[in-house]
Amino acid sequence: MSDAIVLCYHAISERWPAALATTPRQLRQQVWHLLRANYRGATFSDIAFGAPAARAVAITFDDAYRSVIDLALPILAEAGFPATVFAPSAFIGRTEPVAWPGIDQWRETEYADELTPMSWDDLAALTRVGWEIGSHTRSHRNLTELNAQQLDEELSGSRADIEERLARPCTSLAYPYGYRDTRVIQAARRAGYTAAARTTRGRILPPSSALDWPRIMITRRDDKRRFHIKTSPAFRRVRASAAWAVIDRRRRRRRAAHPTVES
Numbered sequence: 065m066s067d068a069i070v071l072c073y074h075a076i077s078e079r080w081p082a083a084l085a086t087t088p089r090q091l092r093q094q095v096w097h098l099l100r101a102n103y104r105g106a107t108f109s110d111i112a113f114g115a116p117a118a119r120a121v122a123i124t125f126d127d128a129y130r131s132v133i134d135l136a137l138p139i140l141a142e143a144g145f146p147a148t149v150f151a152p153s154a155f156i157g158r159t160e161p162v163a164w165p166g167i168d169q170w171r172e173t174e175y176a177d178e179l180t181p182m183s184w185d186d187l188a189a190l191t192r193v194g195w196e197i198g199s200h201t202r203s204h205r206n207l208t209e210l211n212a213q214q215l216d217e218e219l220s221g222s223r224a225d226i227e228e229r230l231a232r233p234c235t236s237l238a239y240p241y242g243y244r245d246t247r248v249i250q251a252a253r254r255a256g257y258t259a260a261a262r263t264t265r266g267r268i269l270p271p272s273s274a275l276d277w278p279r280i281m282i283t284r285r286d287d288k289r290r291f292h293i294k295t296s297p298a299f300r301r302v303r304a305s306a307a308w309a310v311i312d313r314r315r316r317r318r319r320a321a322h323p324t325v326e327s
C-alpha cells in the first residue's frame with residue numbers, strides 16, 4: 065500500500081460549530097503532526113499521478129470557502145505544504161453565501177458569513193503559491209441525479225470556467241457529496257478530467273482509477289487522538305482490509321446501543 069494520503073477538509077473557523085469547520089488550532093496541530101511523521105505536502109494531482117517515494121499527504125479543501133485563504137493558507141505556509149481547493153465555479157466571486165442542500169440550514173444564522181466563497185483573485189493568488197485549483201462542478205449538485213446534458217454542463221462547464229478565469233489547465237475534480245457512479249466517472253473522463261476525488265466512509269480500498277480516488281474526511285470532531293488514528297498506517301491498513309466491514313458493522317451497532325461511548 066502506497067504511503068500517500070489525501071485528506072478532505074472544508075471550512076476553517078474558530079466559532080462555526082458545523083462539523084465541516086475545522087478550527088485553526090486543530091488544523092495547525094494536524095499539519096505539524098504530519099510533518100513530525102515525515103510526511104511532505106503535495107497537491108491532489110501530485111499524488112494521483114505521482115509515485116511518491118516518501119510519505120506524501122495532499123490536503124484538499126472542498127467548496128472554496130473564504131476561510132481557507134484567510135486561515136488555512138498561513139498555517140500550511142508555515143509547514144511548507146501546498147494544498148488543493150475544489151471550487152464550485154458558479155459560486156466563485158459572489159458576495160452572498162454559497163447555497164446547496166447540506167449547508168442551507170446555516171444561511172439564516174449568525175454563521176452565514178462563514179459560507180462566503182473565495183473570489184477568482186483569491187484562487188489565482190493560491191495558484192501563485194503552488195496550490196492546485198480543481199473543480200467541484202459548477203453548482204454543487206448530486207451528479208448521479210443529472211441527465212447527460214446537465215452532467216456535461218456541470219463538468220465541462222466548470223472546467224472551462226476555471227481554465228478561462230485562471231488561465232491554466234484544470235484537470236482535477238471532487239464529486240459533490242462524494243456521489244459518483246460509473247456513468248458520472250465516464251462523464252468526468254469525457255469532460256477532460258484526469259483525476260477525481262471522492263470521500264469515503266467505509267472500507268478504504270486502493271483507488272480503482274485516478275478518477276475514483278478515496279479521501280479521508282476530517283471534521284471538527286477529529287480531536288488529536290482521532291486524527292492520529294485516522295492517519296496512522298496501521299489504521300489505514302485495517303480500513304483497507306476485508307476485516308473492516310465486520311469491524312465497522314460491530315462498532316456501529318455498539319455505538320447505537322451505547323450512544324455516549326466515543327467511537
Ligand SMILES: [Zn+2]
Nearest residue numbers: 126127240241
Ligand atoms: Zn462540497
